[in-house]
Amino acid sequence: DGGITQSPKYLFRKEGQNVTLSCEQNLNHDAMYWYRQDPGQGLRLIYYSQIVNDFQKGDIAEGYSVSREKKESFPLTVTSAQKNPTAFYLCASSMGPSSGRVYEQYFGPGTRLTVT
Amino acid sequence: GEDVEQSLFLSVREGDSSVINCTYTDSSSTYLYWYKQEPGAGLQLLTYIFSNMDMKQDQRLTVLLNKKDKHLSLRIADTQTGDSAIYFCAERYSGGYNKLIFGAGTRLAVHP
Numbered sequence: 001d002g003g004i005t006q007s008p009k010y011l012f013r014k015e016g017q018n019v020t021l022s023c024e025q026n027l028n029h030d031a032m033y034w035y036r037q038d039p040g041q042g043l044r045l046i047y048y049s050q051i052v053n054d055f056q057k058g059d060i061a062e063g064y065s066v067s068r069e070k071k072e073s074f075p076l077t078v079t080s081a082q083k084n085p086t087a088f089y090l091c092a093s094s095m096g097p098s099s100g101r102v103y104e105q106y107f108g109p110g111t112r113l114t115v116t
Numbered sequence: 117g118e119d120v121e122q123s124l125f126l127s128v129r130e131g132d133s134s135v136i137n138c139t140y141t142d143s144s145s146t147y148l149y150w151y152k153q154e155p156g157a158g159l160q161l162l163t164y165i166f167s168n169m170d171m172k173q174d175q176r177l178t179v180l181l182n183k184k185d186k187h188l189s190l191r192i193a194d195t196q197t198g199d200s201a202i203y204f205c206a207e208r209y210s211g212g213y214n215k216l217i218f219g220a221g222t223r224l225a226v227h228p
Contacts, residue, residue: 042218042221043204043216
């Protein structure tokens with residue numbers, strides 16, 4: 001089955017620690033995205049990558065970092081510099097702009113991060 | 117800047133139709149989407165509409181687009197308890213890359 005996996009589903013960390021959230025897709029999609037979701041708010045874009053070895057900051061990139069060494073994988077690191085890291089994090093992927101497709105984004109199941 | 121607004125809550129009786137409304141600001145948006153999120157889960161793409169269309173129907177779902185008023189709606193016919201979820205409207209950012217601008221989501225509660 002093709003899809004996007006995120007692990008773990010729940011993650012707990014102490015304040016001051018960096019933590020890395022995993023996102024893997026087997027849809028052969030070129031583009032991948034990280035969003036943050038807070039209660040009562042829409043999704044906000046953290047980082048996106050349109051191709052391997054390239055990524056761009058989204059609207060709320062401060063305190064986060066990413067890498068895109070493989071097409072299938074786009075891990076997100078929440079650093080200690082992120083002032084309010086507790087949130088639900090969603091990874092998504094889509095076909096690239098050159099595909100001429102509708103650009104639907106497909107989402108993983110999410111990781112709920114709690115920092116105390 | 118780009119913005120998408122939705123009402124936060126809708127309650128309907130099982131079997132009735134639900135209509136979820138959304139307004140957006142980017143008149144250059146080419147695609148508009150509806151996503152569904154069940155508790156503790158990711159977002160599921162329900163349907164989308166291209167900006168040159170007025171209406172799209174897909175089984176129980178009907179999307180209406182009023183481009184002049186920048187208003188999008190999702191109608192769910194014969195609403196069932198399994199339709200209880202948060203529904204997000206999103207527009208595709210016209211600024212060059214595949215960024216989606218999401219509304220805050222409408223929580224749909226279906227009661228017997």
